[in-house]
Amino acid sequence: MKFRAASDRSILVYLGEEIGQAAHERVVKLLRLLQKQPPSWVRNLQPAYCSLLVDFDLSLANHEVVEETIRSYGQRAEKQCALKTRVVEVPVCYGEDFGPDLKEVAETHGLKPAQVIELHSSGTYHAYFLGFVPGFAYLGDVPAAIATPRLSSPRKKVPVGSVGIAGRQTAVYPLATPGGWRLLGRTPLRVFRADRQPMGLISIGDQVRFRPINSDEFRKLERG
């Protein structure tokens, strides 16, 4: 466990040095323990691949106090048993208007669109963390055979439910926002709902699978 001041009121806790499930499991265990027994000074917890950013109330604590407390939480978190994981299935209608970048991704890798769909939907992805906008889960790892960098200039508005890839990451856009990921398809499910707990369809630590559907099923599911 390494600590680094991120600002005068936050500290970064590093729990590993490379992206992978080992470091991530330590992040999630520490996050869960801090959520369950939050010290009075915690203002916000922001997990990522190998780190947890802890924002604290400057009036109640300083970096030394926070570091010491997190260290002892870390030791207890390590001893917690393996995390229960939830499997989330996301139906996706690939290609056409729903996935405007599918053809180009296929061409980039000398594949047919059907092969890209097959590769993207055959894996089980790990939800590393939520970031960017509410409910946006960073999922990995996309097979190297279809990994494609972001668009050089992002779209002004990506339709809600779009499923995209960026490098070896994939994600579902929970809201209509700007975005530079390559869009392969779209899900009819509501990804983010403020009136649901949890609000996101996908939470940190989930295992996610994509199931190809046709446009008829898309419309049926969309109607709910």
Next chain:
Amino acid sequence: MSTLLVESPGLLTTVQDLGRPGYGAEGVSASGAADPVALRLGNLLVENDPGAAGLELTLVGGSFVFPDGAVIALTGADLEAAVDGQALEMWTPHTLPAGAKLEFAATRNFARGYLAVAGGIQVDPFLGSASTHVLSGLGGCEGRALRKGDRLRIGKQAKKIRLRRINQAALNALKPRKVLRVTEGPQADWFSEEAKQAFYRDVFQVSEESDRVGLRLEGTALAGSATMEMITEGVSLGAVQVTPSGQPIILFVEQQTTGGYPKIANVIGADLHRIGQLRPRAELRFERTSLAVARSLWMEQERLLSAKGQLFA
């Protein structure tokens, strides 16, 4: 229930309170007033809780009608407000009669003015806050900036309003600065000595492409910073991240919660509200300080804001 009617919304007017911290794990950044100190002072003047929702007006105001009257206070940047043609003094409460029309012009020096209303602006809260998050379209009034014809509810509040104003000494202590104080960022040692020297020496200019998500700065490119591969991590409010082209960006209230660019510095807590008053083309500099000094500046500021006796003239 009394209301506020938007006759013309201005450039970007949103409902804001002190935000919703604590939902980072769900990808939600706190949002909230860009100059929370100004909003808090406005709320104090109209006897609201410090976190009551008001309106944040950006650069150019608009006009608003109070069909049932209201008690209001104007803080932050001066948008030259007038009621029915009569100029309205800032930093002090005013009682407006039924049907009063409040009109704003534009701010000359700073970026955001605040309209606090006794009883607060009432909207359905999202995660416990009325704050609008424009980028994700959540909170506030339908998750968006106000439009002509919007009608907002004003809460009931019957406290006696004291005719007093924020004193000049307090305003001086809290006013916007051209020099933002920062502590070193978590990747400060990724930058060359040369880049760091330039960062703390040179003047940067706020680009036109700046908003509540972030302020892009123009000036010396802080080159030589992108040699290492960075793993995406959580980012703090006020972090100064540097893009591969060497451009610094200050992450602001509607920031992404995570980011993959190295951060050279982070604006201190006591100066965060001053970021909210930087307008496009404004010039600024960065001054390095220690965590201990940053903390004492924060404590001092909070003491001033809570010791009401020292605030009022």
